[in-house]
Amino acid sequence: MLDFFTIFSKGGIVLWCFQGAGVKESFTGPVNALIRSVILQERSGSNSFTHERQSLKYKLDNEFELIFVVGFQNILTLTYVDKFIDDVQLRFRDRYKNELVQKGALMLLNNSFEFEDDFQRILREAEESSRTRSTTYMRAFQESEKSKKTVKSMIETKGGDKGKEQGGKKSKSSKKELEKPSPPGQKTLQNGNQGLTQEEIIQKKREEFIRKHTAGPTEKPSLPHIQRGRRGGGGSGQRNKQTKVFPVFDCLCMPGFSFYANKHLVCLPPPPPPPPKKGGGGGGCGWVKGWVGSKSLSQEDMEPVLEKMKEHLIAKNVAAEIASQLCDSVAKKLEGKVMGTFTTVASTVKQALQDSLVQILQPKRRVDILRDVMEAQSQRRPFVITFCGVNGVGKSTNLAKISYWLIENGFTVLIAACDTFRAGAVEQLRTHQRRLNALHPPEKHGGQPVVQLYEKGYGKDAAGIAMEAIAYARNQAFDVVLVDTAGRMQDNAPLMTALAKLIAVNMPDLVLFVGEALVGNEAVDQLVKFNQALADHSMSEKPRLIDGIVLTKFDTIDDKVGAAISMTYITGQPIVFVGTGQTYNDLRSLNARAVVGALMKA
Amino acid sequence: MAADTKKDPGLMDERSVENTVKQFIEYVRKQVEEQDPVFLISVVVALAAIIITCVFLKYFLTSKTVRSAVLLVGLCDSGKTLLFSRLVSGKFKRTQTSITDSSAPYKAKSDKGTTWTLIDLPGHDSLRAQYLEKFKSAARAIVFVVDSAIFQKEVRDVAEFLYVLLTDSVICRNTPTLLVACNKQDITMAKSAKLIQQQLEKEFVFLGKKGKDFEFSQLPMRVEFLECSALSNKAEEGEADIKSLEKSLAKL
Numbered sequence: 001m002l003d004f005f006t007i008f009s010k011g012g013i014v015l016w017c018f019q020g021a022g023v024k025e026s027f028t029g030p031v032n033a034l035i036r037s038v039i040l041q042e043r044s045g046s047n048s049f050t051h052e053r054q055s056l057k058y059k060l061d062n063e064f065e066l067i068f069v070v071g072f073q074n075i076l077t078l079t080y081v082d083k084f085i086d087d088v089q090l091r092f093r094d095r096y097k098n099e100l101v102q103k104g105a106l107m108l109l110n111n112s113f114e115f116e117d118d119f120q121r122i123l124r125e126a127e128e129s130s131r132t133r134s135t136t137y138m139r140a141f142q143e144s145e146k147s148k149k150t151v152k153s154m155i156e157t158k159g160g161d162k163g164k165e166q167g168g169k170k171s172k173s174s175k176k177e178l179e180k181p182s183p184p185g186q187k188t189l190q191n192g193n194q195g196l197t198q199e200e201i202i203q204k205k206r207e208e209f210i211r212k213h214t215a216g217p218t219e220k221p222s223l224p225h226i227q228r229g230r231r232g233g234g235g236s237g238q239r240n241k242q243t244k245v246f247p248v249f250d251c252l253c254m255p256g257f258s259f260y261a262n263k264h265l266v267c268l269p270p271p272p273p274p275p276p277k278k279g280g281g282g283g284g285c286g287w288v289k290g291w292v293g294s295k296s297l298s299q300e301d302m303e304p305v306l307e308k309m310k311e312h313l314i315a316k317n318v319a320a321e322i323a324s325q326l327c328d329s330v331a332k333k334l335e336g337k338v339m340g341t342f343t344t345v346a347s348t349v350k351q352a353l354q355d356s357l358v359q360i361l362q363p364k365r366r367v368d369i370l371r372d373v374m375e376a377q378s379q380r381r382p383f384v385i386t387f388c389g390v391n392g393v394g395k396s397t398n399l400a401k402i403s404y405w406l407i408e409n410g411f412t413v414l415i416a417a418c419d420t421f422r423a424g425a426v427e428q429l430r431t432h433q434r435r436l437n438a439l440h441p442p443e444k445h446g447g448q449p450v451v452q453l454y455e456k457g458y459g460k461d462a463a464g465i466a467m468e469a470i471a472y473a474r475n476q477a478f479d480v481v482l483v484d485t486a487g488r489m490q491d492n493a494p495l496m497t498a499l500a501k502l503i504a505v506n507m508p509d510l511v512l513f514v515g516e517a518l519v520g521n522e523a524v525d526q527l528v529k530f531n532q533a534l535a536d537h538s539m540s541e542k543p544r545l546i547d548g549i550v551l552t553k554f555d556t557i558d559d560k561v562g563a564a565i566s567m568t569y570i571t572g573q574p575i576v577f578v579g580t581g582q583t584y585n586d587l588r589s590l591n592a593r594a595v596v597g598a599l600m601k602a
Numbered sequence: 603m604a605a606d607t608k609k610d611p612g613l614m615d616e617r618s619v620e621n622t623v624k625q626f627i628e629y630v631r632k633q634v635e636e637q638d639p640v641f642l643i644s645v646v647v648a649l650a651a652i653i654i655t656c657v658f659l660k661y662f663l664t665s666k667t668v669r670s671a672v673l674l675v676g677l678c679d680s681g682k683t684l685l686f687s688r689l690v691s692g693k694f695k696r697t698q699t700s701i702t703d704s705s706a707p708y709k710a711k712s713d714k715g716t717t718w719t720l721i722d723l724p725g726h727d728s729l730r731a732q733y734l735e736k737f738k739s740a741a742r743a744i745v746f747v748v749d750s751a752i753f754q755k756e757v758r759d760v761a762e763f764l765y766v767l768l769t770d771s772v773i774c775r776n777t778p779t780l781l782v783a784c785n786k787q788d789i790t791m792a793k794s795a796k797l798i799q800q801q802l803e804k805e806f807v808f809l810g811k812k813g814k815d816f817e818f819s820q821l822p823m824r825v826e827f828l829e830c831s832a833l834s835n836k837a838e839e840g841e842a843d844i845k846s847l848e849k850s851l852a853k854l
Contacts, residue, residue, distance in 0.1 A: 011722065012683040012700030028698065032679075035699045040728055065702065105704035105722070109691040355732070362728040366759045374808060375758070 001078060001127070003054060003071045005119065006031060007092060009108055010065040016113045030054055031069050039067075041572055042329040042356045047082075050074060059085045062337035063296060064093070064100040080126040087122050296338045297345065302331050305349045316599050318562030319521045322569050330356055354600055360565060361592035363574030367548070369510070370409055373479055376509065382414070382473040384481045384506065386466075387550070388499055389514035390526055391487030394552035394579060396425065398514060399482050400432040402577065404584040407440050407450045411479035416469035417455035418462035418502065419486040426455045429484060439584075452478070462486070463502040470506060483508065490529035499530075500537030503544050512576060513546045515567055516553045523566040531571065546571055552579035555586070559598040564590065669776065671719045671740040672708065672851065675767070676747035677759055678725040681785040684832040685747060686722035689848070694833070700724040703733055712852035718742065730763070738772050743779040743851070750784040750792035750829070753801070761805035768821065777823035781850050787831040795827040826850055 004027040006017040019027065030051040038049050038058075048057045058069040068089050072078055092115060093100065099111050141147055306327045313323040330352050339348055369385075376383040385402070387395045396419070403413045415433060419425035436451045454469040466483050473481045485502065488495035503511055513530060515523060527546070535543045549567050557563075564575060575590045674682045683697040683704070690706045701724055708720040723733045744767065748760055767773060768780075782802075784795045793801075799818065806816040818825040828846040 006698075008696075008698050009704075010700070010702040011704030012697045012724075013687065013704070014696035014698060017696060028696070032699045035701060036726065039701060040726060104706065105686070106690065106706040108704075109687055109693060109695065109706070358732060359728045362731060364727050366727075366762050368758070368762060371758055371762075371808060 001072060001076060002123070003027070003073060005068075005070045005088070007066060007068050007113070007115070009105075010067060011105055011108075013105065013108045015066070015108060016115045016119075018116070018119060027071060030056060030071060034058060034069065035067075037572075040359065042326055042360055042569070044329045044332040047332075057081050057085060059089055060332060060335070061089060061093070062333060062335055064103070066092075066100075068092075078130070080130040084122065084126040087126065088119065091118050091122060296336050297334050297348065299331065299335060301345050302334060302349055305346050306331055309349065309353055312602075313562060313565075313599070315560075316562040317520055317557070317560040318599075319524045319566040321521075321524060322566045323562075326353070326356065326565075326569070350600065354596055357565060357596045357599060358592050360568055361575070361590065361595060364572060365574070367574050367576055367589075369576070372509065373406070373411060377411075377479055380474075380477075382470060382478050382481045383510075384470055384483065384508035385510045385512060386483040386485065386503060386506070386508040387512050387514050388485050388503075388530065388546075389487060390489055393487065393514045393516045395487065395514045396428055396432075396484055397582060398550055398552055398577065398579045398587070399484050400429075400436070401579065401584055401587040403432075403451055403480075403482055404436060404439070405587055406480055407436060412445075412448065412477075413451045414469060414473045414476075414478040414481045415451065415453050416466055416481055416483045417453060418465050418469075419484050420456075420458050420460050420462055420465070421486040423458075425484070425486070426453075426457065429453055429455070436584075462498065463505050466502055466506045490526045490533075496529070496533035497537055500533050503534060504538040504540070507544065511544055511547045512550050513548070513567075513571075514550045514552060515563065517551050517557050517561065517563045518553055519563050521566075523563055524570055527567060527570045546573055548573050548576035550577045550579065551575050551590070554578050554588075555580045559601060561595050561598050564595055565599070669740050669742040669778070670717075671705075671721050671737060672743045672745060673734075673737055673741050674720065674722045674745050674747060675730070675734065675763075676725050676785075677749065677756060677763060678727070680725060680747040680749040681832045682722050682725060682747045685745075685783070685785065685830070685847075686720060688832050689720060689851075699726060701726070701729065703737070708851075710852045711848050718851070734767070734770075738770060739776070741773070741776065741778045743781060744773075745781045745783050745847070745851075747783050747785050748798060749786050750794075750798065751786045751789040753784075753793050753798055757801055757805060761802055761809060764802065765806060765809045774822070780821075780823055780825045781847070782825065782827045783847055784827065784829045785832055787829045788833055795829045799827045 001020070002018075003020045003023050004018060006014060006027060008014040008017075008031075017027070033051045034049045034056050038044055039060075044060065047059065048055060050056070053074050054071050055074045056069055056071045058067060060067055068085055070081060070085055072081070092113075095115070095118065096111075096113060099107055310323045310327045313326070314320055318326075330349065333356070334349065334352050337348075339345070369383075373383045387399055389395050399415065403415060406413050415429055417426045417429050430453055433451045433453045437449050440450045442449045454465070454472055456465050456468075462485060469483070470481055472478075483502075483506075485499060486495075488499065490496065511534075513527065515526065519526070531545050534545050538544065549571065551564055551567065554561075568575060578588045578590050580586045580588055674686055676682050678699060683700055684695070686704060686706070687693060687695045687697070690708055700722065703721055703723050705719055705721040707717050709715055709717050721737055723737065724730065746764060746767070749756065753760065764782075782795070782798070784793070784798050786792055803816050803818065807814070810816060818827075828850055830847045
């Protein structure tokens with residue numbers, strides 16, 4: 001059933017692997033994709049990952065620096081996988097403890113880990129246990145607790161008070177929401193439904209079934225108030241429509257309703273065995289052990305520190321869900337790790353968080369626009385950059401700054417005014433063009449103006465203007481085309497469709513999302529929806545998504561630089577430019593260490 | 603004498619200073635003579651030990667730190683970890699993307715047989731900077747591994763990494779030997795070392811922005827281009843073709 005299982009070190013050497021019968025493709029690709037998307041992007045909070053048609057689950061062993069990965073087909077839902085990985089991890093650790101403790105690449109290279117038999121055995125056990133669990137039998141009436149109670153204790157008094165709590169009656173699975181009926185005045189009750197006719201019983205059950213399935217999700221399974229069925233004193237008189245929820249056992253007794261029983265039975269897997277606790281011995285030496293090495297970090301140790309760090313990050317304007325995902329990921333990375341001497345939990349966690357923040361801000365690919373422009377120049381085509389973002393973030397201003405930078409580096413720029421909606425947008429760009437040409441007069445650059453504006457007024461289709469601008473640039477041998485689009489809210493579906501069409505049709509070399517550093521939790525929503533729109537409305541298989549981020553208004557925030565983290569975390573794309581003011585010189589590139597320093601500062 | 607200095611504490615003229623010093627010396631001499639010689643000798647030895655330690659520490663800390671590491675760097679998927687495994691143990695091991703460094707001692711195949719520490723650094727973009735930062739000062743030589751088969755597509759990324767490496771201040775100061783290992787020569791489409799060298803020199807012209815031609819021989823450190831193949835033609839069995847790499851490492 002499993003496609004593959006592999007155990008490898010964090011340094012990259014595979015200790016042992018298993019490939020399922022009939023599986024031809026190597027698993028190196030999917031596992032590398034897992035490492036790059038999840039572990040390196042600090043998303044290890046959830047331990048499963050989907051790659052094409054395979055589903056991968058993984059577990060990090062931070063003490064010996066190992067990673068355990070299992071892969072299986074997406075369409076299968078194997079319930080035993082989580083527990084199975086845990087079992088395999090424990091068994092592997094136990095068996096190779098002596099070798100693993102030595103720690104070092106030489107140990108990994110020289111030893112061969114013959115784990116096949118153990119693995120097969122654990123796999124068989126896991127598969128068998130999952131099979132046996134699915135056929136549990138229901139208790140007979142005699143075994144239930146209801147049979148042990150007296151009838152009198154279950155009688156309700158009149159007057160609309162709540163039914164007697166029968167707290168112990170937790171059925172194995174059924175967590176029903178039970179309402180409290182207000183009986184118009186019932187006295188004696190009987191156990192069971194013997195008083196009613198068959199049709200009445202069927203009717204009642206049907207109502208209950210419908211009500212149960214149209215009602216919302218239930219909560220608070222700990223208090224099943226089980227109501228007794230109402231027996232009409234005179235037979236059919238009392239037809240209390242409300243809330244006759246019969247416990248499982250009654251249904252069992254009813255003829256022809258066995259399907260109820262099957263429906264309510266949900267097999268819960270047994271809780272996983274608690275992880276073995278290590279370190280921190282009893283008695284007076286416990287606190288000394290906390291100082292002197294050989295203490296491994298557990299979830300409880302890290303919990304308070306991580307909570308504090310999460311609030312600190314949120315106070316620094318990191319989006320709330322990003323902060324919590326980051327903290328989960330750091331917890332997963334540190335769980336079970338052995339601390340060195342004289343290091344406190346707080347310092348280890350802080351260091352790990354700092355490292356992961358720096359890692360997130362490092363670009364995942366080379367960011368060198370000038371080199372790419374030169375490449376496009378050699379191919380005799382213009383390099384097209386598109387700016388998109390919500391209203392008022394500074395697209396036009398930063399477009400002007402970037403064109404100044406490009407001119408300073410000796411390129412010619414064509415600005416395409418595809419913002420055909422906002423009043424004064426075209427004039428604004430024309431003013432910028434005039435200023436830039438004044439700063440770099442055409443006489444110095446071979447008689448050609450370095451910046452030109454391509455505009456077609458207001459109200460026209462932006463995608464069409466962009467296409468014409470690019471064609472014009474190709475004819476006139478411009479080096480770069482900067483396309484300015486109108487600001488739009490991420491919820492505005494028609495405008496998002498229009499933007500997606502512009503990008504899909506024109507295939508720009510770089511799609512830059514302009515976001516302001518003042519944004520808080522909104523950043524997550526904006527980026528997700530923009531990326532979604534670009535992916536949905538593109539015709540091709542590989543849609544053009546956001547390639548980079550321009551972070552603007554960076555001078556307005558002091559050290560609340562969390563927006564940088566939120567944006568890079570969500571998209572995985574680098575921050576290409578940082579705008580730090582409103583003049584042409586206020587354009588910088590991101591200094592990851594400085595930003596992380598400002599973030600971690602108390 | 604003591605009375606003199608007490609009467610005029612503010613006036614420390616030369617004579618009173620001299621007198622105080624003489625007094626002190628007299629006092630010490632008396633004490634020394636009174637004491638047990640063994641005790642004296644132990645005191646002298648202790649003082650001498652402290653002085654010698656201080657001198658040694660000063661000498662060792664301010665001089666260049668001992669550099670005995672050979673770093674394996676390169677882009678992601680260029681074959682560093684497999685090369686590491688081959689050099690250290692000669693074995694073939696399946697590998698995945700590394701997320702931390704691995705280090706092991708490596709005995710050079712030369713007459714002297716010096717032992718270096720071979721360190722395999724992760725190549726992924728987000729990790730490469732911080733690991734390089736950590737290990738660059740200890741580098742005696744840097745082996746830059748290049749994937750020769752897909753070099754043409756990655757030429758700009760390779761050039762940028764190499765440029766960053768060569769312009770790093772610590773590396774410029776220490777000038778470790780640079781060995782560019784053109785890996786994956788077992789693939790038929792692999793480019794030769796000479797071609798890779800020429801392509802990189804052309805790229806450096808753009809990166810340096812000086813406009814002049816660039817050649818690796820202009821660099822202060824010794825740069826060598828060589829070919830190797832960590833994965834032999836027969837995949838898992840068979841020897842890897844790393845002889846030229848081993849020879850170069852022996853020359854260090």
